Amino acid sequence: MTEQLRESYDVVVIGGGAAGLSGALTLARARRSVLVIDAGAPRNAPADGVQGLLARDGIRPAELLERGRTEVRGYGGQVVSGEVGAATREDDGFAVVLTDGRSVRARRLLVTTGLVDEVPDVPGLRARWGRDVIHCPYCHGWEVRDRAIGVLASGPMAVHQALLFRQWSADVTFFSHTAAPSGEEAERLAARGVRVVPGEVASLEIVEDRLVGVRLGDGRLVRRDALAVSSRMVARAGFLAALGLRPAEHPSGAGEHVPADATGRTEVPGVWVAGNVTDLAAQVGAAAAAGTVAAAAINADLVAEETRQSVAAFRDPFSAGSEARISELVTGDRRHGM
Known part of the structure; x- marks a missing residue:
C-alpha cells in the first residue's frame, strides 16, 4: 500500500541513509514538516556491519537505518519508499516528482542520495564487493588485520591506500594491473615492505564463497585473503539537472x-546536500553529523524567511492576508499541516 503524501512540506529529504x-x-x-524519500539502495548494504560508529560499532546497516526511521517518525517526520525522478523550481519552492508519478512541494531540499561505486571490470570483483573486496581501511582494516591483503592499482589513491593498509598487516601486495607505480611511489612502497606485482589482473579466484587469490593474465595465482580496490565514486544526483545543479569532478x-x-x-538557493553525495570519503558517523549540520542551517534559513515575512506583516497590519499570515506564523499551524 502506497503511503499518502501531503501536498507540501517545509523540507523534503531525498535519500534515507545516515545523513x-x-x-x-x-x-x-x-x-518542521519533513518528508524523507528513500530509494532503498544504501551503499553499505553488502557490509556485515557499520564499523567505528561510536556506541553502535558493528551494527548491521539495515538495523541502523530502521532505528533511524523509527526515531524520525517518533517526532512526526514521514519516511516513504520511492525514487525521485526530478526536482524543479516552483514559485518560491520546489516540486519533487517521484518515478511512480507521485509529487510533492517543498520549501527547501536536503539531498543525501549518496554515491555509486564504479569498480574495475575484473571478473569476480563486483560480486565480492563489501565482503572480501574492500575499499576503506578504517571500515575494514581491523577485520583483515594480519592477513594477506592485496591492493589493486585502480585509481589515483591506490598507492596511498596500500600504505594505509600496511598499518593493519605486514603482508600487503600491490598489483600494478594497468597502472604501474611511479619511481617515487615504488620507492615508498618498497620502504614499507609492500611487494609490487607487475602484470594485468585477469580475475579473482573464488573457492567455496571466499576469495583465495588474484589470478594474473599470465596464469599465476597470488594468494590473498582480501583485496582493496579504489572505486571511482560518482554522486547520485542526476535528478537535480533541471535545477542547474550537476556533479563536478572531486579535487x-x-x-x-x-x-x-x-x-x-x-x-x-534552497538546496542543501550532506553525506557521500558531496563528501566522497565520509563514513557513516561523518555523514550523519553532516546531515545534522545541514538541517540546522536549513531551519535557520526558514526562520530567517519567516521572520522577514512577519516583519513585513507587522509593519503593514492592514495589508491583504496579513492577519491570517501573522496567525499562521505565530501558532505554527503551517509546520504540521493542521
Whole structure:
C-alpha cells in the first residue's frame, strides 16, 4: 500500500541513509514538516556491519537505518519508499516528482542520495564487493588485520591506500594491473615492505564463497585473503539537472561530487546536500553529523524567511492576508499541516 503524501512540506529529504535520517531527525525535532524519500539502495548494504560508529560499532546497516526511521517518525517526520525522478523550481519552492508519478512541494531540499561505486571490470570483483573486496581501511582494516591483503592499482589513491593498509598487516601486495607505480611511489612502497606485482589482473579466484587469490593474465595465482580496490565514486544526483545543479569532478580525482559549503549549502538557493553525495570519503558517523549540520542551517534559513515575512506583516497590519499570515506564523499551524 502506497503511503499518502501531503501536498507540501517545509523540507523534503531525498535519500534515507545516515545523513538523510539524521537531517530529518533534527528538522522534525525543530517542529518542521519533513518528508524523507528513500530509494532503498544504501551503499553499505553488502557490509556485515557499520564499523567505528561510536556506541553502535558493528551494527548491521539495515538495523541502523530502521532505528533511524523509527526515531524520525517518533517526532512526526514521514519516511516513504520511492525514487525521485526530478526536482524543479516552483514559485518560491520546489516540486519533487517521484518515478511512480507521485509529487510533492517543498520549501527547501536536503539531498543525501549518496554515491555509486564504479569498480574495475575484473571478473569476480563486483560480486565480492563489501565482503572480501574492500575499499576503506578504517571500515575494514581491523577485520583483515594480519592477513594477506592485496591492493589493486585502480585509481589515483591506490598507492596511498596500500600504505594505509600496511598499518593493519605486514603482508600487503600491490598489483600494478594497468597502472604501474611511479619511481617515487615504488620507492615508498618498497620502504614499507609492500611487494609490487607487475602484470594485468585477469580475475579473482573464488573457492567455496571466499576469495583465495588474484589470478594474473599470465596464469599465476597470488594468494590473498582480501583485496582493496579504489572505486571511482560518482554522486547520485542526476535528478537535480533541471535545477542547474550537476556533479563536478572531486579535487582528489576520485570521482564526482556535488560541491557545497561547510553547512551543505549548494550554489542553488534552497538546496542543501550532506553525506557521500558531496563528501566522497565520509563514513557513516561523518555523514550523519553532516546531515545534522545541514538541517540546522536549513531551519535557520526558514526562520530567517519567516521572520522577514512577519516583519513585513507587522509593519503593514492592514495589508491583504496579513492577519491570517501573522496567525499562521505565530501558532505554527503551517509546520504540521493542521
